[in-house]
Amino acid sequence: MLDAAVACFWRHGFDATSIRDLIGETGLTAASLYNAFGDKRSLFRLALERYIEGGIGQRLARYQEVSPLEGVRGYLRDVVERSLNDPANKGCMVVNAALEFATRDSEFRPMIAGTFARIEAFFLDCVRRGQHDGSVTRALADEDLARHCLAVLMGVRVLARIRPERAVLDGAVAALLRSLEARPDEGLLISRNDHAEIRPDTP
Template identity: 55%
Template sequence: MLEAAVLCFWAQGYDATSVKDLVARTGLTAASLYNAFGDKRALYQKALDHYVEAGISDRIRRCEALPPLAAIEAFFGEILTRSLEDRDRKGCMLVNAALDVAPHDPEFRSAVAAVLRRIEAFFLRCVEAGQADGTITRSQAAATLAQHLLGILMGIRVLARVRPERPLLEGTVAPALALLRWGADGSL
């Protein structure tokens, strides 16, 4: 049921999704939805939490099992695949929430910002570990590289909404990954 709500909100956005849409998508009655979640906003929060846990948190857990540079490459590889296979151009529900709901709702802004900090922290852990083992450049501070990777990620997910073109998306990621390797092997 929660997955159905995720798909509904993800495809249509918060404002455009009505309780009637949620009833049709989940198969529950409006009364059941209200009894279970209280209101549409609370259901949206649960749906967003579910999306983050099933997608973003799971991806981070899987990638963290890899060596640092490979973890970052695998993370972006999955993002590219998801972006290119998104026939409906739904994009990322987290990015959609950042643009659709967070600007007008301090609680959602805080929730989205917390997830973005978790992603940045994942990148930071990978970069620090890669700098320690010599697989990632030390030409930039680890925090700066992690912030750059977060920006690249957000850019890809936004671009994929309107231009899900393989050369464009891969061309956005490639220089970021090259930057991580720059000078790591002793070359310039």
């Protein structure tokens, strides 16, 4: 029943989803729906939590155990493939919710912001491990690279809704991956937390 609600909200968004839509999708009567889940907002919260843990959470877990660059590459390519194989072009339910009402809704904004922070933390871990093993560039601060990864991910998610074209999405991901790769002529990067600056290598 909750998965059916996820599908309904994901397809239509919160505001455009009616109780009639939810009744039709879940097969519940109005009375049963209210008894089981409360009001529409409560059901949306449960649906969004289920989407986050069943989709984003599982994807993060899947790519945390691989090499740093492969983790970033795998996560983003997974998103691209899911986007291209979605005939309804639904995008990401969390991104859709952010665009729909997160800036004006004090209940859902922390939940959505926390999810984005969780994804950024995954990218930051990949970047730091890659900078440590030499596979990721040290020419930029780890926090900046992680935020760049998050920004590209958000862009891909939005682009996929209006231009679900492989060349467009693959191109955005490929450019990001090239920007992450370490170069042989890099200097030593001091952590941003220690007043980061790029210093030339010394003999």
